[in-house]
Amino acid sequence: MNVLKQVAAVSLMNLRSVPQRWSTSLVIVVGIAGVVGVLTAILAMGEGFRATLGAAGKEDQAIVLRSGATSELTSGLGREAVDLIARSAGVARGADGQPIASAEILVIADLPKRGTGTLANAPIRGVQPKAFELRPEVEIVEGRAFEPGPRELIVGRGAASQFEGLEVGARLAFRDADWTVVGIFSAGGGAHESELWGDAETVMSAYRRGGFQSVTVQLEDAAAFEPFQAALADDPRLNVEAQTLRDYYAAQSRQMSMLINVLGYAIGYIMAIGALFGALNTMYAAVSTRAREIATLRALGFGGGAIVASVLLEALLLAVIGGLLGGSLAWLLFNGYTVSTLGANFSQVAFDFRVTGDLLVQGIAWALVIGFLGGLLPAWRAARQPVTTALRAL
Amino acid sequence: MKYLHLVWAGLFRKKVRTVLTLLSVVVAFLLFGLLQSVNEAFSAGAEQARADRLITNSRYSIIEMLPISYLPQIESVPGVKEVSFASWFGGSYQDRPAQFAVFPVEPERYLRTAPEIELPPAQLERWRETRDGAVVGRSLAERYGWEIGERVTLVADIWPQRDGNNDWNFEIVGIYSSPESEQNEGALLFQWEYFDEARQFARGTVGWFIIQVEDPDLAENVAQTVDALFANSTNETKTQTEKAFAQGFARQFGDVGLIVTSILGAVFFTILVLTGNTMAQAVRERIPELAILKTLGFSDRAVLGLVVAEALALILLGGLLGLALAAGALGALSAALAGFGVQGISTSVVMTGVILMVALGLIVGLPPAVRAMRLRVVDALGAHQ
Numbered sequence: 159m160n161v162l163k164q165v166a167a168v169s170l171m172n173l174r175s176v177p178q179r180w181s182t183s184l185v186i187v188v189g190i191a192g193v194v195g196v197l198t199a200i201l202a203m204g205e206g207f208r209a210t211l212g213a214a215g216k217e218d219q220a221i222v223l224r225s226g227a228t229s230e231l232t233s234g235l236g237r238e239a240v241d242l243i244a245r246s247a248g249v250a251r252g253a254d255g256q257p258i259a260s261a262e263i264l265v266i267a268d269l270p271k272r273g274t275g276t277l278a279n280a281p282i283r284g285v286q287p288k289a290f291e292l293r294p295e296v297e298i299v300e301g302r303a304f305e306p307g308p309r310e311l312i313v314g315r316g317a318a319s320q321f322e323g324l325e326v327g328a329r330l331a332f333r334d335a336d337w338t339v340v341g342i343f344s345a346g347g348g349a350h351e352s353e354l355w356g357d358a359e360t361v362m363s364a365y366r367r368g369g370f371q372s373v374t375v376q377l378e379d380a381a382a383f384e385p386f387q388a389a390l391a392d393d394p395r396l397n398v399e400a401q402t403l404r405d406y407y408a409a410q411s412r413q414m415s416m417l418i419n420v421l422g423y424a425i426g427y428i429m430a431i432g433a434l435f436g437a438l439n440t441m442y443a444a445v446s447t448r449a450r451e452i453a454t455l456r457a458l459g460f461g462g463g464a465i466v467a468s469v470l471l472e473a474l475l476l477a478v479i480g481g482l483l484g485g486s487l488a489w490l491l492f493n494g495y496t497v498s499t500l501g502a503n504f505s506q507v508a509f510d511f512r513v514t515g516d517l518l519v520q521g522i523a524w525a526l527v528i529g530f531l532g533g534l535l536p537a538w539r540a541a542r543q544p545v546t547t548a549l550r551a552l
Numbered sequence: 553m554k555y556l557h558l559v560w561a562g563l564f565r566k567k568v569r570t571v572l573t574l575l576s577v578v579v580a581f582l583l584f585g586l587l588q589s590v591n592e593a594f595s596a597g598a599e600q601a602r603a604d605r606l607i608t609n610s611r612y613s614i615i616e617m618l619p620i621s622y623l624p625q626i627e628s629v630p631g632v633k634e635v636s637f638a639s640w641f642g643g644s645y646q647d648r649p650a651q652f653a654v655f656p657v658e659p660e661r662y663l664r665t666a667p668e669i670e671l672p673p674a675q676l677e678r679w680r681e682t683r684d685g686a687v688v689g690r691s692l693a694e695r696y697g698w699e700i701g702e703r704v705t706l707v708a709d710i711w712p713q714r715d716g717n718n719d720w721n722f723e724i725v726g727i728y729s730s731p732e733s734e735q736n737e738g739a740l741l742f743q744w745e746y747f748d749e750a751r752q753f754a755r756g757t758v759g760w761f762i763i764q765v766e767d768p769d770l771a772e773n774v775a776q777t778v779d780a781l782f783a784n785s786t787n788e789t790k791t792q793t794e795k796a797f798a799q800g801f802a803r804q805f806g807d808v809g810l811i812v813t814s815i816l817g818a819v820f821f822t823i824l825v826l827t828g829n830t831m832a833q834a835v836r837e838r839i840p841e842l843a844i845l846k847t848l849g850f851s852d853r854a855v856l857g858l859v860v861a862e863a864l865a866l867i868l869l870g871g872l873l874g875l876a877l878a879a880g881a882l883g884a885l886s887a888a889l890a891g892f893g894v895q896g897i898s899t900s901v902v903m904t905g906v907i908l909m910v911a912l913g914l915i916v917g918l919p920p921a922v923r924a925m926r927l928r929v930v931d932a933l934g935a936h937q
Contacts, residue, residue, distance in 0.1 A: 185829050192822035196815055226718035232709040266613035276803050332612055397716045432579030436826045439572040499806040
């Protein structure tokens with residue numbers, strides 16, 4: 159009990175003197191805020207990318223591509239293959255008795271990006287009517303759905319925010335004729351929001367394609383995937399591979415989120431080392447300006463442990479302030495900020511930075527570790543200082 | 553320079569503090585060296601690109617193919633010196649998406665539009681004679697330990713063979729090099745004839761044409777003439793300089809430059825606070841000493857110079873150490889980073905780094921230096937305790 163009292167008394171005294179030393183204390187706060195802010199912002203990018211691709215990844219739906227193809231863009235399926243796939247075992251049927259399946263074509267259009275005006279790859283997906291039943295999260299938020307026949311498109315929210323001039327009523331000139339944007343849709347924050355959708359046959363005829371690239375099917379349930387996959391593999395007329403949507407999108411996000419994580423942690427560790435030196439500096443300065451004070455306390459009978467604890471407490475408190483500052487800055491500046499990059503289909507995927515609670519907690523944890531390590535040596539030195547020399551100094 | 557020892561002594565007056573500050577500066581410039589090198593690698597495609605070379609691809613998007621029959625028409629455009637073509641093969645190597653470019657090309661034709669790469673004539677001869685022969689860049693060959701005569705299998709993702717088989721087998725018959733830059737040595741080239749015969753669909757089409765013009769000044773004209781040739785056809789074209797093409801491509805990945813600049817901004821702000829604080833403290837503690845210097849006859853300006861020199865020395869020392877560390881780290885990681893085109897630290901990164909160091913040194917050193925300069929000897933000496 160006595161030790162605790164001592165710690166409390168010395169710590170309070172230390173903290174009261176912090177305002178007098180604010181400029182050195184600032185170093186530890188700013189240093190740690192920098193580390194935590196950068197780390198949180200970079201990881202928030204990876205978090206957002208994963209969330210965007212994960213949102214589309216259901217376990218009871220499967221996507222079928224030509225075997226060997228790694229994405230829809232590199233795949234190709236003929237009309238006969240598409241029919242065989244839709245009528246395979248395990249595919250659920252809708253109220254009309256037809257299989258819930260959508261054969262789709264994915265092409266790319268060069269569109270100017272908002273801001274820079276440079277051309278970037280916008281994915282255009284031609285879908286069959288069942289596509290909306292497969293993805294109930296797709297919702298027209300403005301305008302109306304496209305009609306089969308005329309060259310009409312609906313635009314995902316993400317695509318609308320990344321590309322110039324994708325508003326309802328806009329006319330896009332590509333492939334011989336004008337296309338009209340008739341609606342904007344949301345898709346629960348998923349990857350489809352980065353796409354432009356039209357009718358499969360219309361897109362196919364405009365791009366002079368004779369086939370599809372993928373078939374997405376609703377399975378009766380998640381357990382129906384294995385028989386479905388086996389049925390496709392056994393059919394000698396087919397040369398295709400099925401994956402659940404969850405696996406498909408997880409594979410697509412793996413490389414990018416790994417890259418972001420490696421980058422984030424590598425930069426975070428290097429910056430943390432820099433901040434650690436800053437923290438050591440601050441705490442050594444704090445201890446040395448108070449050398450006489452500490453010696454006096456020791457002479458009065460305060461234990462070495464209490465001194466160590468009080469210096470550490472000060473370091474930790476400043477570190478937490480830094481961590482909170484860095485985390486809040488990352489949240490304020492970046493949370494919800496939309497960017498886009500080249501995804502697996504060689505086209506732009508828009509996603510938001512997501513500063514999650516976990517990331518903020520992790521940031522505080524980093525701050526505490528840096529603060530602890532930065533305070534330990536100076537605290538040790540403070541407690542070990544011979545009382546007599548310290549009192550005589552200055 | 554005669555005051556060097558004085559600067560040095562001032563700097564290491566408080567060893568622990570100076571060493572700690574120095575180490576933070578080292579870390580900041582280590583990060584600067586690493587990130588700026590990555591940033592440069594991303595825009596390097598554009599810098600390596602030649603002004604006298606044009607790329608013609610489909611107007612609609614990079615994935616649409618163009619008919620090979622366009623070749624003689626493009627060749628007949630005035631100002632065109634050589635034309636070749638290539639396609640994107642993609643594919644996987646050793647169960648991973650290939651981390652290098654794979655292009656089917658016509659050997660001699662392609663080399664004529666790529667004067668920056670060199671292939672020994674005997675190997676070119678052998679390549680022409682070998683249907684499934686492929687040549688690879690030297691740095692790529694080193695990365696995978698490939699040697700001439702070795703067989704390499706790529707698994708197609710876009711281009712299955714006619715029988716539905718995805719395996720494409722190549723015999724490595726040559727290794728080309730590029731004296732200009734290792735970055736040009738990263739591709740596997742194989743015979744277009746083999747590719748076109750063996751692939752399942754889209755026969756007779758190519759991904760893009762590569763046009764070498766007689767004179768860079770003609771590039772703009774040639775580009776317009778070529779695009780006009782195919783306007784209103786079923787396959788309209790878009791012709792641009794290789795540089796514009798490469799820049800557009802790099803931008804698709806997102807604004808790497810902006811991300812790097814933001815991170816470095818945060819890092820340098822931190823360093824500014826840190827070293828600024830150290831310098832202010834160093835001057836504050838030394839007020840009596842500085843006053844004594846003035847008493848001894850050092851001019852105000854000399855004292856100003858001393859303090860600024862101290863700040864500059866601190867940051868230059870740390871910064872150069874940091875850049876040296878970055879160079880070492882990039883060297884050690886070169887194998888892992890080759891896929892991203894990162895190759896060591898360039899002079900321009902070092903130059904930018906030094907400019908930054910001087911700027912930081914001045915920002916950090918000047919305020920306390922001015923304070924030191926304005927000291928009045930009497931006050932300063934009297935202020936001591």
